[in-house]
Amino acid sequence: MFPAGRASGAPGDHLATRYSWQVPLTVDLGYKPIPQLYLGAYFGFSLGAEGNQAQVESWCVDDDNDLENDITCSSHTLRAGLAVQYHLAPGAHWNPWVGYGIGVEAASQSISDRPRGRSESTTSRGVTFAALSAGADLRHVLGFGPYGQVAIGRFNSTRTEINDVERFDGSIDDRALHYWLELGLRMVLRP
Amino acid sequence: MTCCPSPPPIPPSKSRPRVRGALRAAGLSVLLAACSTSPGGPPATYLSVTLVNRVDGTDGTDGTGTAHPSLCTQFPVLVGSRVTDRLEIPGDLIVHTDLDRSTAQITFVGAETITVTYSVEQIRAGVSGDPFEIAGRRQDYGATVRSGCP
Numbered sequence: 027m028f029p030a031g032r033a034s035g036a037p038g039d040h041l042a043t044r045y046s047w048q049v050p051l052t053v054d055l056g057y058k059p060i061p062q063l064y065l066g067a068y069f070g071f072s073l074g075a076e077g078n079q080a081q082v083e084s085w086c087v088d089d090d091n092d093l094e095n096d097i098t099c100s101s102h103t104l105r106a107g108l109a110v111q112y113h114l115a116p117g118a119h120w121n122p123w124v125g126y127g128i129g130v131e132a133a134s135q136s137i138s139d140r141p142r143g144r145s146e147s148t149t150s151r152g153v154t155f156a157a158l159s160a161g162a163d164l165r166h167v168l169g170f171g172p173y174g175q176v177a178i179g180r181f182n183s184t185r186t187e188i189n190d191v192e193r194f195d196g197s198i199d200d201r202a203l204h205y206w207l208e209l210g211l212r213m214v215l216r217p
Numbered sequence: 218m219t220c221c222p223s224p225p226p227i228p229p230s231k232s233r234p235r236v237r238g239a240l241r242a243a244g245l246s247v248l249l250a251a252c253s254t255s256p257g258g259p260p261a262t263y264l265s266v267t268l269v270n271r272v273d274g275t276d277g278t279d280g281t282g283t284a285h286p287s288l289c290t291q292f293p294v295l296v297g298s299r300v301t302d303r304l305e306i307p308g309d310l311i312v313h314t315d316l317d318r319s320t321a322q323i324t325f326v327g328a329e330t331i332t333v334t335y336s337v338e339q340i341r342a343g344v345s346g347d348p349f350e351i352a353g354r355r356q357d358y359g360a361t362v363r364s365g366c367p
Contacts, residue, residue: 033296033297034297036297036317038296039296039297043296044295044296044297077296079296082259082294082295082296085258085259085294096258097258135295135296135297136295137259137294137295139258139259141258142258142261144258144259144261146293146294146295146298147295148293148295148297148298148299150297184297184299186293186298186299186300188291188293188300193293193299193300193301193302194298194299194300194301196299196301
């Protein structure tokens with residue numbers, strides 16, 4: 027999934043300057059009260075690298091050829107919430123669907139400088155107002171198909187740790203909207 | 218450089234000298250390579266705030282013999298990171314620092330509220346100015362902002 031929009035209203039604080047694109051793994055659990063309607067919950071974890079802020083990127087490049095990763099940078103995101111989907115052709119071979127989700131998210135970034143013994147991580151927490159998704163399932167014993175999603179959210183609070191000691195945990199004064207754009211494949215049990 | 222030990226001596230051998238020489242060269246290369254570290258890690262930038270008593274000039278005391286530790290705060294390096302710190306002289310003065318990766322905001326809350334701001338570039342270049350006067354609720358202080366920590 028790809029970051030877009032702003033992480034906060036502070037100058038230069040775009041979602042993409044904090045986090046790179048990430049590889050998501052999401053599990054949905056739910057049921058269909060009627061064939062067209064799915065109600066459920068989702069839980070997702072995605073993993074990536076540092077964002078595109080030039081200075082941070084330069085620190086994270088390990089270019090000393092010592093065969094060790096002296097400076098480790100990473101980012102990850104946790105998302106959870108409730109989802110509803112409407113299936114347009116639940117009995118057909120190809121079943122298109124559209125969905126909406128709402129939930130919470132926490133995105134983290136970290137840098138660890140092993141030679142200098144310094145680590146820093148910041149986790150921002152917020153709300154996913156709307157996870158708008160669409161896809162189509164090829165139905166056999168299992169369902170399988172492509173999907174896309176735009177998740178619109180806003181961070182409300184943030185926490186910074188340096189060397190595993192909390193240095194700030196509080197609300198974000200200047201909040202802004204961000205977007206996660208996601209493309210992928212999904213597998214469905216009992217489609 | 219203390220990080221690089223001398224390569225261990227290779228025991229003498231009468232057989233296969235060319236292989237032995239190649240192994241020695243390879244071992245030396247690995248030792249040399251393993252001693253270097255990433256040159257471009259984030260710099261450690263610190264800022265300190267010290268209170269100076271205006272009555273007797275004693276650095277770090279409030280005139281009653283009570284010592285006040287300096288605030289020493291490290292700048293964060295990641296976009297979106299934030300570090301805050303606080304020093305309170307009960308009933309008299311509160312010093313609050315709020316740092317992100319580019320700016321330090323220092324607020325003194327006493328008889329009045331004063332806020333000063335420094336960029337991380339200013340702090341890295343070196344700041345060690347004269348104390349500026351801060352009125353606490355009970356007494357006056359001089360506050361000094363410095364690069365690094367005492």
